[in-house]
Amino acid sequence: MTPLIPGYLTTAEVRSRFGWSQQFVSTVAKREGWNVRKVGNAYLYSEIDISEYWAARERTRLARAFGWKVPGLVRHDEWDIECPTCGALAITRPGKNVEEHIKMLLSENPEWLCVNGHHGVGFREVEASQEDK
Numbered sequence: 001m002t003p004l005i006p007g008y009l010t011t012a013e014v015r016s017r018f019g020w021s022q023q024f025v026s027t028v029a030k031r032e033g034w035n036v037r038k039v040g041n042a043y044l045y046s047e048i049d050i051s052e053y054w055a056a057r058e059r060t061r062l063a064r065a066f067g068w069k070v071p072g073l074v075r076h077d078e079w080d081i082e083c084p085t086c087g088a089l090a091i092t093r094p095g096k097n098v099e100e101h102i103k104m105l106l107s108e109n110p111e112w113l114c115v116n117g118h119h120g121v122g123f124r125e126v127e128a129s130q131e132d133k
């Protein structure tokens with residue numbers, strides 16, 4: 001389907017991406033300050049804003065899977081890597097402090113988790129742990 005405006009998604013597309021109700025799309029759009037455009041009766045939402053929000057939610061989920069108690073959404077991309085297995089968003093295990101995290105990033109074998117459930121050390125994928133299932 002051709003987008004009404006390139007780079008913008010319809011409410012229906014946002015709903016299907018997150019599994020939300022129509023009302024919730026508008027609530028989150030307001031709360032998050034997404035760029036919104038109105039065409040006729042339709043509201044269109046900036047795909048970049050939506051992708052950033054999606055990434056923040058996924059990072060938060062992965063950080064929690066690593067045992068991190070994250071109070072809000074993880075909006076920075078300091079932990080991001082590309083999954084060596086599928087190329088999707090993955091994060092390296094966050095360090096307990098900046099020093100530990102830098103050490104982790106510089107190490108040859110950082111541990112990582114991917115949004116599609118891949119889990120590995122360095123560029124090697126290891127068996128998914130049972131506790132995640």
Ligand SMILES: [Zn+2]
Pocket residue numbers: 083084085086087088114115116117118
């Ligand atoms: Zn993956």
